[in-house]
Amino acid sequence: MNISVASGKGGTGKTMVATSLALAILNDQPVQLLDCDVEEPNAHLFIRQDAIKSTNVSLPIPQVDYDKCQYCGKCAEVCRFKAIAFLKKTLVIFPDVCHSCSACWHFCPSGALVPAPRKVGTVNIGRSGELKLITGRLNLGIHASPPVIKAVRNTAEKEIITIIDGPPGSSCPVMAAVEGTDYCLLVTEPTPFGLNDLSLAVDMLNVLKVPYGVIINRDVPGSEIIDRYCQEKGIRILLRIPLQMEIARSYSRGITLVEHDSAWTERFAELFRQVRREVAK
Amino acid sequence: MMIAISAFGKNQDSGVNPRLGRCEYFVLYDTGTGQYSAIENSGRLSPGAAGIATATLLNDQQVQAVITGNIGPNAYKGLEAAGIKVYIGVSGKVKDVVESYQKGLLSEASAPNVGPHGR
Numbered sequence: 415m416n417i418s419v420a421s422g423k424g425g426t427g428k429t430m431v432a433t434s435l436a437l438a439i440l441n442d443q444p445v446q447l448l449d450c451d452v453e454e455p456n457a458h459l460f461i462r463q464d465a466i467k468s469t470n471v472s473l474p475i476p477q478v479d480y481d482k483c484q485y486c487g488k489c490a491e492v493c494r495f496k497a498i499a500f501l502k503k504t505l506v507i508f509p510d511v512c513h514s515c516s517a518c519w520h521f522c523p524s525g526a527l528v529p530a531p532r533k534v535g536t537v538n539i540g541r542s543g544e545l546k547l548i549t550g551r552l553n554l555g556i557h558a559s560p561p562v563i564k565a566v567r568n569t570a571e572k573e574i575i576t577i578i579d580g581p582p583g584s585s586c587p588v589m590a591a592v593e594g595t596d597y598c599l600l601v602t603e604p605t606p607f608g609l610n611d612l613s614l615a616v617d618m619l620n621v622l623k624v625p626y627g628v629i630i631n632r633d634v635p636g637s638e639i640i641d642r643y644c645q646e647k648g649i650r651i652l653l654r655i656p657l658q659m660e661i662a663r664s665y666s667r668g669i670t671l672v673e674h675d676s677a678w679t680e681r682f683a684e685l686f687r688q689v690r691r692e693v694a695k
Numbered sequence: 696m697m698i699a700i701s702a703f704g705k706n707q708d709s710g711v712n713p714r715l716g717r718c719e720y721f722v723l724y725d726t727g728t729g730q731y732s733a734i735e736n737s738g739r740l741s742p743g744a745a746g747i748a749t750a751t752l753l754n755d756q757q758v759q760a761v762i763t764g765n766i767g768p769n770a771y772k773g774l775e776a777a778g779i780k781v782y783i784g785v786s787g788k789v790k791d792v793v794e795s796y797q798k799g800l801l802s803e804a805s806a807p808n809v810g811p812h813g814r
Binding site for chain 2: 490495496497499500501502504506508510511557
């Protein structure tokens with residue numbers, strides 16, 4: 415079973431939920447946690463682990479053999495991303511704009527364009543007891559994170575319980591992290607900003623047809639902004655984490671919620687059982 | 696020699712648009728004849744990589760110098776490859792900017808001065 419964690423707004427507690435959920439259910443079965451927030455992976459700060467393996471993620475981008483190039487312009491013509499420009503009989507390639515679609519080298523009539531690997535990130539595998547942590551890391555200066563997110567997911571074992579800590583937002587990177595998962599936990603906070611981005615994430619999940627429920631973090635008694643929205647939309651609220659200085663203080667020291675207070679272990683185990691029931695429906 | 700100025704409008708009284716890749720028009724000035732003309736910047740409608748599309752457009756128009764406010768990395772790389780000079784940090788009306796250019800008062804860019812998407 416694959417459970418993804420998303421939020422819309424950043425900084426609402428995705429990693430706090432993902433790490434505590436993984437640790438809470440670990441006693442019953444092996445678990446793998448995928449850190450797919452590859453622009454700023456941080457689950458490893460909370461899970462002390464032994465490094466097992468690190469692999470590079472590369473994408474093919476065109477390389478020109480200027481001796482073979484006939485300057486016909488076919489490659490620039492077929493590139494829908496404008497990653498190749500013909501300027502005064504010079505062929506200029508823009509690697510950041512290239513989507514590795516392969517059209518240019520496929521259509522080049524003189525064999526002057528060949529794919530060459532460009533490193534865009536790494537996938538690191540670590541282990542902490544029965545918990546396997548797979549972390550994606552996008553290289554500095556690289557724009558597109560979905561290829562690294564997909565590499566993390568492809569590295570994961572298929573048959574064990576998988577928790578995916580996703581990136582914020584509701585665009586391509588999140589979609590790459592949550593698409594095809596069995597359930598998505600949407601972590602939000604009771605603020606107008608939290609609500610706005612939650613509603614965008616809900617719209618996204620409806621398009622992807624991934625079932626979801628809401629977790630309210632930094633919950634304050636009497637704040638009903640998220641409750642009202644969820645009631646109106648018929649969305650289940652699965653868990654509430656209160657706004658507490660002690661929780662924030664522990665977390666800032668790298669201590670997960672279940673380690674901070676063992677009462678949370680049962681709450682997250684119950685969250686998992688609820689999700690499993692929902693998925694089984 | 697043909698120079699291009701990124702502009703909000705189509706003539707010498709138009710204001711200079713500080714954005715190169717997404718400007719509405721390029722006012723063209725022929726230093727040989729002293730004539731103004733204008734082209735629409737089709738590159739600005741590009742969903743991404745407007746700077747590359749704009750550099751290609753200016754190259755195809757045989758432009759030899761571009762005057763604008765800011766230039767990003769892709770547009771700069773393209774214009775540099777095409778051998779087109781870039782003058783940045785400019786504002787005001789097109790005709791005043793042309794006058795400054797002719798007096799040699801404009802500064803030539805040796806690198807992009809903004810990031811992708813003008814940020």
